[in-house]
Amino acid sequence: MNPAWRHPSxxxxxxxxxxxxxxxxxxxxxxxxxxxxMRIMARLRPPSAQNxxxxxxxGRDIASMVLVGARNALLVGFVAVGIGLVFGVALGMLAALxxxxxxxxxxxxxxxxxxxxxxxxxxxxxxTWFGPGLVNAVVAIGIFNIPxxxxxxxxxxxQVLAQDYIRAARLAGLSRPAVMLRHILPNITGLMxxxxxxxxxxxxxxEASLSYLGIGTQPPNPSWGRMLNDAQxxxxxxxxxxxxxxxxxxxxxxxxxxxxxxxxxxLDPRMKER
Amino acid sequence: MLALRxxxxxxxxxxxxxxxxxxxxSGETLGLVGxxxxxxxxxxxxxxxxxxxxxxxxxSIRLRxxxxxxxxxxxxxxxxxxxMAMIFQEPMTALNPVxxxxxxxxxxxxxxxxxxxxAAMAEAIRLMERxxxxxxxxxxxxxxxxxxxGQRQRAMIAMAISCRPAVLIADEPTSALDVSLQVExxxxxxxxxxxxxxxxIFISHDLSVISAMADRALVLYGGLAMESGPVRPVIDRxxxxxTQGLIAAIPRGTAHTHRLSPIRGQVPDLASLPPGCPFAGxxxxxxxxxxxxPPPLRSGLTQIHCHHAEPVPA
Numbered sequence: 001m002n003p004a005w006r007h008p009s010x011x012x013x014x015x016x017x018x019x020x021x022x023x024x025x026x027x028x029x030x031x032x033x034x035x036x037x038m039r040i041m042a043r044l045r046p047p048s049a050q051n052x053x054x055x056x057x058x059g060r061d062i063a064s065m066v067l068v069g070a071r072n073a074l075l076v077g078f079v080a081v082g083i084g085l086v087f088g089v090a091l092g093m094l095a096a097l098x099x100x101x102x103x104x105x106x107x108x109x110x111x112x113x114x115x116x117x118x119x120x121x122x123x124x125x126x127x128t129w130f131g132p133g134l135v136n137a138v139v140a141i142g143i144f145n146i147p148x149x150x151x152x153x154x155x156x157x158x159q160v161l162a163q164d165y166i167r168a169a170r171l172a173g174l175s176r177p178a179v180m181l182r183h184i185l186p187n188i189t190g191l192m193x194x195x196x197x198x199x200x201x202x203x204x205x206x207e208a209s210l211s212y213l214g215i216g217t218q219p220p221n222p223s224w225g226r227m228l229n230d231a232q233x234x235x236x237x238x239x240x241x242x243x244x245x246x247x248x249x250x251x252x253x254x255x256x257x258x259x260x261x262x263x264x265x266x267l268d269p270r271m272k273e274r
Numbered sequence: 275m276l277a278l279r280x281x282x283x284x285x286x287x288x289x290x291x292x293x294x295x296x297x298x299x300s301g302e303t304l305g306l307v308g309x310x311x312x313x314x315x316x317x318x319x320x321x322x323x324x325x326x327x328x329x330x331x332x333x334s335i336r337l338r339x340x341x342x343x344x345x346x347x348x349x350x351x352x353x354x355x356x357x358m359a360m361i362f363q364e365p366m367t368a369l370n371p372v373x374x375x376x377x378x379x380x381x382x383x384x385x386x387x388x389x390x391x392x393a394a395m396a397e398a399i400r401l402m403e404r405x406x407x408x409x410x411x412x413x414x415x416x417x418x419x420x421x422x423x424g425q426r427q428r429a430m431i432a433m434a435i436s437c438r439p440a441v442l443i444a445d446e447p448t449s450a451l452d453v454s455l456q457v458e459x460x461x462x463x464x465x466x467x468x469x470x471x472x473x474x475i476f477i478s479h480d481l482s483v484i485s486a487m488a489d490r491a492l493v494l495y496g497g498l499a500m501e502s503g504p505v506r507p508v509i510d511r512x513x514x515x516x517t518q519g520l521i522a523a524i525p526r527g528t529a530h531t532h533r534l535s536p537i538r539g540q541v542p543d544l545a546s547l548p549p550g551c552p553f554a555g556x557x558x559x560x561x562x563x564x565x566x567x568p569p570p571l572r573s574g575l576t577q578i579h580c581h582h583a584e585p586v587p588a
Contacts, residue, residue: 164367171322172382172433173355175347182381186372 003266010262016255020248023070033061035068036220044238054240056230062241065222066248072134072223073204073252079138080203081196084145089192091146092153093180099158108154111147119144119202120209132215134223141206145199152195156188190267197260201253208249224249275300275473276321276441281333283316283325283497288544290316290329291497292568296490298441303467303474305488305505307481307520309541313497314477318443321475322360323350337441356386359439363446365426369418375429376402376414382436401432405462424455428462435466442467445477460486481524485509493517496542496552498569503576513585514578516553551581559583 005011032052039059047054053062091111095104114122123140130136160166161184169183170176210216211225219226224245231241276298283291291313298304308314320331323342335342337357342350362368370378379401380394389397395414402410405428418426427447434442444463448456460483467474476487484491485505492502493516501514512518519537526532539556548554554564559582572578574585 163370164362164364165370167324168360168362168368168430168433169370169381170324171354171360173351173353173385174381175351178385183370183373187370190372 004262007262007266009258010266013255013258013260013262016251017259020070020074020252020255023067024074027064027067027071031061031064031067033064035060035064035222037061044234044241046238046240053244054238056227056241057234057238062227062244065227066224066244068222069224069227069245069248070252072217072221073207073249076134076138076141076207077200077203077256080141080145080206081200083139083142084149084199085192085196088146088149089153089185089188092150092155093157093184095150096154096157096161097176097180107150111150114144115147115151119206123206123210124213124215127210127215132218134217134221137207137210137216140210141203144206145203148199149192149195152191153188156191157184160184160187190263193267194260194264197256197263201256201260204249204252204256275338277334277336278321279334279336281317281320281331281335283313283320283329283331285329285544289497289547290544291320291331293333294494294497294499296492296499296502298473298475300440300473301467301471302490303476303488305484305491306475306477306494307479307484307491308494309479311541311544312494314479314494315445316497317494318360318445318475318477321441321443322354322358323347324354352386355382355439356437357439358441358443359434359437360443360445361427361430361434361447362444363449365423365430365450368430369426371418374415374417375421379414379429379433379436382433386437388437397436398432401436402429404466405429405432405435406458407432424451424459427451427455427459431459431462431466435470435472438470439472441473441475443475443477446479447476448483449478449480456483463487481509481521493520496547497544498552498579499577500553500580501576501578507575507586511575511586513574513576513583514580515557515559515583519558551579 037060041059042055043057043059045051045055051061051063053066056062091107095107098104119141122144123137126140126143127136166179166183169179174182207216207223208225208228211223212229214229216225217223227245228242231245234241279295281291281294282289294317296304306314306317316325316329319325321335323345325331331343333343337353369375376395376398379398380391383389383394383397384391399410399414402413407413407425407428413421421429447463448459451459464487476484478484488505490503491505491508493500493508493514495516500516501508501512508517509521512521522535523537525534537556542552542555548565550567551557551564551569554560557564564581569579569581572580572585575588576585578585
């Protein structure tokens with residue numbers, strides 16, 4: 001049996017992520033109904049054989065909306081974490097390489113400035129400036145991710161730079177950039193993937209928050225956050241409207257947090273079996 | 275082949291190494307002897323062009339006629355690992371924990387353009403077999419933590435000799451190992467030296483190791499060469515009071531009849547070194563002149579820097 005499976009957090013996280021990923025992939029080829037189709041005669045229906053998870057106030061099929069919502073959530077996660085990872089790791093390693101010099105101070109203080117504002121507040125600011133929408137929301141969340149990765153990458157790089165094997169690599173004739181790519185990057189990759197997983201969960205939550213506020217994903221494109229907002233009015237009469245997207249968000253966030261937890265242990269080569 | 279002339283290293287104005295000169299021919303081994311802080315490792319790092327920030331080197335280091343001091347980093351990178359290689363004391367931390375041992379040995383060969391990655395990996399396995407690592411094909415895929423201390427030091431040696439360097443600097447390569455392992459590693463280094471004809475700079479505080487490995491010895495104290503010359507006279511008939519003290523301080527298994535004879539005093543702080551002889555405060559022959567004026571170089575069977583002691587006539 002693969003040793004990864006024996007790690008409980010990783011196993012549960014992977015199963016839940018498989019569920020979300022499966023839903024997202026399924027929505028590409030098939031949904032029970034068109035998630036945008038309104039059937040006013042069948043509004044606010046509880047779960048039944050026709051509509052597995054019921055219908056909303058416009059008679060849209062909730063199961064279909066949740067499936068497509070999974071796709072949007074994953075898309076947001078991938079792009080937002082990608083932006084943060086690429087720029088954050090590059091800036092963090094650069095700052096570490098020039099520790100204490102002007103470039104280090106400039107980069108890190110600029111990132112501190114971004115970090116000083118609460119993430120969702122920063123995103124709201126960016127979205128009111130550039131207009132609401134999925135693309136702008138993803139970029140806004142991605143920008144907030146940059147300082148998170150940069151700080152971790154800088155700290156981890158400094159730690160690795162102090163090791164003897166970095167000196168050994170330099171003695172073997174590697175240039176500074178080559179040492180960065182060959183010896184430092186692989187050493188901090190594990191940490192970055194773990195952080196990436198956590199930030200993935202955060203990105204999904206942030207997109208849901210922004211959509212809940214109405215400035216993220218725009219209708220008719222379904223989003224878990226928007227669905228929660230719509231459900232608010234009918235919380236007393238049709239609680240399943242809030243329960244289903246709420247559960248979806250919880251599962252997705254839990255999946256990536258558990259996955260990150262498991263990966264942190266599993267990616268450490270010292271933990272590998274002999 | 276390698277020639278140092280008046281190499282001086284300073285750290286924020288304090289002397290770390292003072293006017294060090296020596297020559298090294300192919301196949302020859304120079305033993306650098308000294309206590310901690312005597313400037314042994316700084317000599318090695320200056321040779322490799324990798325002094326830590328804040329350290330400055332002056333003088334001349336010529337390798338096959340090329341002046342190394344002041345060479346840009348790019349040019350030095352081509353020489354490091356290729357023309358000069360280094361192994362050091364701590365085999366536990368000198369290997370990257372997330373790369374396989376084979377990949378780290380093969381790295382230099384690919385980097386210096388000697389082989390493509392596939393051939394380099396095959397060569398790495400051959401080198402691992404050469405340095406006596408068991409089951410090299412499997413070990414090449416191991417991570418450093420799966421190897422013992424002795425095996426890691428062997429892997430380090432394989433890394434260092436992979437590009438067949440002209441000069442190998444061994445900085446206390448056996449100090450962190452068990453005595454039985456020390457003997458094996460020293461024997462391995464001697465075999466490899468004989469096979470490849472490389473020159474070696476062997477750094478150690480252990481005179482018995484130096485006498486087993488080196489053709490010539492150079493005794494450093496406070497950054498100044500106290501005594502240098504062929505290894506036998508330096509150890510058997512030392513002329514300099516510091517070398518004499520160092521040899522007298524070796525325990526001889528006679529502790530029940532004789533007292534150990536340590537050198538009195540302590541190694542001085544670099545910042546408080548006198549402008550004259552660094553050994554002045556601890557020397558049995560020392561007087562006011564020693565601390566004030568740098569000692570002259572006097573030649574006999576060995577070369578010494580001393581105001582008082584007479585060199586043994588050649």
